[in-house]
Amino acid sequence: MLNSLLSQYTRSLILVAVLLLIVILEVLEVRAAIYPGLLPFFEWARSSSWLGLIGTTYGSIYATVEAVHLLSMAVIGGTVLATDLRLLGVVFRDLPSETLTKGTHKVFSAALISAIATGIFCAAGVGDKVYYMEVFWIKMLALVAGSLFVFLVKQPLLNSMPHDEINPWTIRLLAVTSLLIWFTVAATGRWIGFS
Amino acid sequence: MINEFLLDFAHWMEAQQYSQMLVAGYYSYSWLEATHVLTLMVSIGSLFIIDFRMLGLILTDVPASKLADRLHKPMIIGFVIMFITGALLVYAKPVETIQSLWFRMKMILLVLAFINAWVFNARMKAASGSWNTDSVAPKSLRNGAIISLVLWCGVVTLGRYIPYDWVDCGITNNTTILWAAGCVEQLNAL
Numbered sequence: 001m002l003n004s005l006l007s008q009y010t011r012s013l014i015l016v017a018v019l020l021l022i023v024i025l026e027v028l029e030v031r032a033a034i035y036p037g038l039l040p041f042f043e044w045a046r047s048s049s050w051l052g053l054i055g056t057t058y059g060s061i062y063a064t065v066e067a068v069h070l071l072s073m074a075v076i077g078g079t080v081l082a083t084d085l086r087l088l089g090v091v092f093r094d095l096p097s098e099t100l101t102k103g104t105h106k107v108f109s110a111a112l113i114s115a116i117a118t119g120i121f122c123a124a125g126v127g128d129k130v131y132y133m134e135v136f137w138i139k140m141l142a143l144v145a146g147s148l149f150v151f152l153v154k155q156p157l158l159n160s161m162p163h164d165e166i167n168p169w170t171i172r173l174l175a176v177t178s179l180l181i182w183f184t185v186a187a188t189g190r191w192i193g194f195s
Numbered sequence: 196m197i198n199e200f201l202l203d204f205a206h207w208m209e210a211q212q213y214s215q216m217l218v219a220g221y222y223s224y225s226w227l228e229a230t231h232v233l234t235l236m237v238s239i240g241s242l243f244i245i246d247f248r249m250l251g252l253i254l255t256d257v258p259a260s261k262l263a264d265r266l267h268k269p270m271i272i273g274f275v276i277m278f279i280t281g282a283l284l285v286y287a288k289p290v291e292t293i294q295s296l297w298f299r300m301k302m303i304l305l306v307l308a309f310i311n312a313w314v315f316n317a318r319m320k321a322a323s324g325s326w327n328t329d330s331v332a333p334k335s336l337r338n339g340a341i342i343s344l345v346l347w348c349g350v351v352t353l354g355r356y357i358p359y360d361w362v363d364c365g366i367t368n369n370t371t372i373l374w375a376a377g378c379v380e381q382l383n384a385l
Binding site: 070 | 257
């Protein structure tokens, strides 16, 4: 019985386990121990990797990839806003939220892949700089949290049953959490540029 | 003539107290820039969803005009915030921005993008028949969507180029670029 009950929430349980693991690692100061060991990788990414070399040698390519990163974030933002504001009942009230959620997910996923790919290139070009930025690590954490949230919690739950059968507060919580996480990703990303 | 006028105007703006305050403030310029860029998610995010729908890439089971109609308001709000923050960014650094080749090209693309949006809107209203529920819009609207995507990608890319100094007045000696960027003093010195 326990098995049948828990199997409905496999993904949510994985997410909780991942979050617990992060907390345990933080308490045991594992992150603080790993952090110095990452510096050579970031220095290598900046000065020796192909991405770093292209990014530091050709400013125009770097700026163009930055623009693609921004455009990808714009698409992520557009799809997140459309679906989450629909879930909150602010926009598209005459459209079924199932249609909007399913219809935008592919474009969201493609934009996320594009944002991550271009983000790796951008980070490699300034690897020795971003390593020391707290805001960069906050963005990385928010990005991981956002991706896990979308693929392990939000989409599985919204696809599992008609939305009117889900507790309205659960739906609202999903939408607000999603909006907050992706706003954090975008805002911290912008702040990296100022730091 | 026009370059001299724009440069004089930029110097006048730069001398204004509020322009200097925007640059001197520790966070004011950064907040303006952050708002300008983050509003992309509302304005261009909404616009791209409409364009993707016209091309049959997204939400094909939602009537195209309904999607465009519902996203119109957030999109316009996004663009209004972008224009206000964009204007303030120019006001904060007027001489540097007005003499930027990328800024000038961006403004040209912006004008073209708005003309395209106006034509697109008119064509969408004039289009008759059952296209609204078709997965792909008629060719004229698809073309408008592609032009819109290309122009806005160009606007964002050129906006991203503005902080880079590759062709700034003090860097290049190419007379065509100097003229196009409005580098009056450098042109007079040649």
